[in-house]
Amino acid sequence: METLMAVVIGVLFACAIYMMLRRSIVKLVIGLIILSNAANLLIFTVAGMTRGAPPLIPEGLYAPSGIVADPLPQALILTAIVISFGVLAFSVVLIHRAYEVVGTDDLDQMKDTDT
Template identity: 80%
Template structure:
């Protein structure tokens, strides 16, 4: 399971970087989405892929019995997904507005502020 996750995350990162290196701003946004999802999956798999019980303490005990899943990376990934969702929806709107203003889907034609 771990190796499958590792390969998936690697492929996602590679695809994201490939898309971000294209000149089209739409592909740039797709690349950003893939990138943030790859990061989310990476954090998710940080705690190890264990098929653990929920981290609850049974009645009468002071520690959970048996192996439990670490809940913290799941909380982190939830936060990260929400933040990425907000930021990426901003990016999508930005790309649309940029297209309306510049009338080009090409980063090479957006160099007015660089010179």
């Protein structure tokens, strides 16, 4: 399963870099979204893909008994999702404003305009 996830993550990173190298600023944002999803999958895969119970410690014990899931990667991924949503919202507003002012989403044409 980890091999399949590694291939999927590699394809997502390759697609994200390809989209970010395009001249359209909308494709740049799509590349950022794909890149953040690939990074989240990478954290999830590196942490280990074992199914387990929630990491609750029963009363009277000092450690969880049996196989438990690691909560740290899940917390990191949830934090990364919130941050990437904020970056996405900011970039969409920035793109909308740039398109209103310049009238194009092509980065080369944005550079050549004198406004």
